[in-house]
Amino acid sequence: MQFGYLLGGGTPTIKKYKMAAGHAAGIIVIVPAANATGLSTSTTTAWTESVGLTLDAITAEGSPVAYSTTQGAVEHLQSVIINPDAVLRALLVGSAVNAVLETRTIGTASSNGLTAIGTTGDTDPSSPDMDEGSVWYASGANGGASRVITSTTTTLTVTVIMPFAANRIGDRYHTIDYAVGNIAGVTMGTNLLNVRGDIASTGAVAGVVDLELNGAGNSFLHLVQRDHAFASS
Amino acid sequence: MSVTILAKREFSAKEVVAAQEAPGKTVGRTAGSWVHDLCALRKVITLCPLCTHKFNPGRLGYRKEKEFPFVQAKCDGCQTFDVKCSAYFFEETYHEVRSTAADRRAEKYKQK
Numbered sequence: 001m002q003f004g005y006l007l008g009g010g011t012p013t014i015k016k017y018k019m020a021a022g023h024a025a026g027i028i029v030i031v032p033a034a035n036a037t038g039l040s041t042s043t044t045t046a047w048t049e050s051v052g053l054t055l056d057a058i059t060a061e062g063s064p065v066a067y068s069t070t071q072g073a074v075e076h077l078q079s080v081i082i083n084p085d086a087v088l089r090a091l092l093v094g095s096a097v098n099a100v101l102e103t104r105t106i107g108t109a110s111s112n113g114l115t116a117i118g119t120t121g122d123t124d125p126s127s128p129d130m131d132e133g134s135v136w137y138a139s140g141a142n143g144g145a146s147r148v149i150t151s152t153t154t155t156l157t158v159t160v161i162m163p164f165a166a167n168r169i170g171d172r173y174h175t176i177d178y179a180v181g182n183i184a185g186v187t188m189g190t191n192l193l194n195v196r197g198d199i200a201s202t203g204a205v206a207g208v209v210d211l212e213l214n215g216a217g218n219s220f221l222h223l224v225q226r227d228h229a230f231a232s233s
Numbered sequence: 234m235s236v237t238i239l240a241k242r243e244f245s246a247k248e249v250v251a252a253q254e255a256p257g258k259t260v261g262r263t264a265g266s267w268v269h270d271l272c273a274l275r276k277v278i279t280l281c282p283l284c285t286h287k288f289n290p291g292r293l294g295y296r297k298e299k300e301f302p303f304v305q306a307k308c309d310g311c312q313t314f315d316v317k318c319s320a321y322f323f324e325e326t327y328h329e330v331r332s333t334a335a336d337r338r339a340e341k342y343k344q345k
Binding site for chain 1: 246247249250253254255257274275276277279300301303304305306307316318320322323326328329330331332337340341343
């Protein structure tokens with residue numbers, strides 16, 4: 001993930017912390033687990049009591065190294081941006097190992113623009129359920145346009161309330177289970193850097209501030225941490 | 234005989250995290266050598282207005298954060314918390330952790 005901006009404007013606060021493990025740059029770190037020294041790593045589905053986003057990695061001569069528990073070895077530290085209102089920009093991916101998002105293809109045209117009906121072979125949009133998420137076109141008359149999904153069916157159909165222009169067979173589109181204001185949570189890829197767009201929204205407590213809906217490999221979510229160690233609760 | 238009552242204290246998340254902050258350079262270490270060690274490890278460097286002019290980011294492969302002219306941080310040079318520090322990121326890894334308006338603008342015009 002990348003640090004994008006602060007919800008309240010203003011100035012980022014960066015602190016260097018001791019780490020309980022060698023974390024990658026661009027992941028969320030959380031309050032230490034019991035008996036751990038230094039901040040702990042988040043998981044693909046948990047950002048409980050998050051502290052912030054790491055801004056650098058633990059490296060030696062430019063290469064990441066494992067955290068050392070050897071007596072006398074140097075202590076490792078990493079820089080963390082700790083603002084609770086930091087907006088994080090996360091790439092949307094189509095699998096746990098960071099495949100690109102699925103590109104669906106219109107199989108049955110819709111003249112009223114209220115439905116997007118996929119092609120046999122596309123993933124069923126009702127399982128994982130994309131309802132209340134977003135659908136957007138990457139080609140055709142609707143290229144670049146997006147809408148909130150209001151229902152899904154097992155017949156490869158997603159329905160919207162605010163109509164698109166009429167689509168045509170062969171138009172390419174994408175669906176995700178995220179829309180602005182979604183607070184159901186995110187599931188990260190195994191590298192903890194990217195958000196999985198191929199499954200229903202659940203997992204780490206994050207709120208969706210904004211969407212950057214581009215292509216299959218360059219669409220992003222803007223997220224805030226909703227269970228932050230420095231936010232009042 | 235006096236009685237001692239041992240009460241286990243419950244630390245808040247904020248207190249636990251505050252205790253994990255790195256102390257910075259050791260006593261007797263010069264600031265320049267400490268900052269150069271951090272640079273060798275590709276760490277983010279934060280320097281206060283009094284120290285920042287002593288650092289040449291270009292020579293060490295660093296770039297100054299310009300979208301945020303100031304960050305609140307402890308100066309890696311004089312170890313003072315300052316609300317007007319400058320932040321320097323290692324150039325090669327800058328885009329792993331930072332998204333600027335220019336990046337987001339460029340992404341919109343990529344081939345879909």
